[in-house]
Amino acid sequence: QEKNLASLFPLLQQLRQFPDLKIISEKTLEKDSQEAVQLIQKYQIKKIPSILLQGETKNAAALSQNWPKIGSIESDGTMVLRSITPIYLETNTGKVRGEINATFVSVPDKNGVFDANEVFMQILQNAFGIKPIEKEIASYNSPEGKALVSKYGLEKLPTFIISGDLNAYNGFPESWKGIGSLEPDNSFVFRQLEAIRGLSYFDLNKNEVVETPQQQ
Numbered sequence: 001q002e003k004n005l006a007s008l009f010p011l012l013q014q015l016r017q018f019p020d021l022k023i024i025s026e027k028t029l030e031k032d033s034q035e036a037v038q039l040i041q042k043y044q045i046k047k048i049p050s051i052l053l054q055g056e057t058k059n060a061a062a063l064s065q066n067w068p069k070i071g072s073i074e075s076d077g078t079m080v081l082r083s084i085t086p087i088y089l090e091t092n093t094g095k096v097r098g099e100i101n102a103t104f105v106s107v108p109d110k111n112g113v114f115d116a117n118e119v120f121m122q123i124l125q126n127a128f129g130i131k132p133i134e135k136e137i138a139s140y141n142s143p144e145g146k147a148l149v150s151k152y153g154l155e156k157l158p159t160f161i162i163s164g165d166l167n168a169y170n171g172f173p174e175s176w177k178g179i180g181s182l183e184p185d186n187s188f189v190f191r192q193l194e195a196i197r198g199l200s201y202f203d204l205n206k207n208e209v210v211e212t213p214q215q216q
Contacts, residue, residue, distance in 0.1 A: 006087055008049050008050075011070075071083060086129070102134070105138055106139050108139050113202050116158035154189070159193070
């Protein structure tokens with residue numbers, strides 16, 4: 001079991017609470033088991049983990065209305081979860097998709113500058129659904145931080161740099177265009193600090209702390 005894979009537990013909890021659905025038995029299959037392999041082939045399952053609901057699914061009206069947003073309803077009534085957020089396993093290639101590394105360049109010595117770790121983890125999670133498997137924090141005035149400032153021509157800090165299998169995330173990299181750059185080494189650098197309202201950042205060119213506009 002790949003430890004970083006997306007958890008389906010929250011969805012399972014929701015399903016258990018559906019008013020017209022009674023789950024009478026549950027079982028978890030390992031992907032290489034004979035039964036799992038048969039189901040993957042039968043229903044052409046491309047991403048796992050997945051959930052299959054079998055039985056009198058047609059009688060669950062509320063579920064039948066909502067399920068097409070996240071999966072398919074097969075001809076035999078089986079409901080197959082197909083909308084999986086990374087990190088997932090691609091069954092046809094055996095590849096784990098959506099693993100991302102992040103480096104946060106922090107500004108710990110300037111009063112009032114926001115906490116890179118707290119703010120950027122929220123942005124990655126809420127805006128892109130990304131949970132980095134590896135995360136590093138480098139102060140801008142450390143040797144590593146200075147190397148990053150120089151390599152990527154960083155002007156506004158704190159910032160973050162992400163790399164990895166970003167194509168696994170829906171709408172990325174299109175959604176990145178307004179807020180950052182794609183570098184020759186395929187890293188993405190966040191540059192639009194003005195997009196975060198009501199926080200103070202450090203402008204290296206001006207050598208001063210600047211506040212972004214409040215909410216409009």
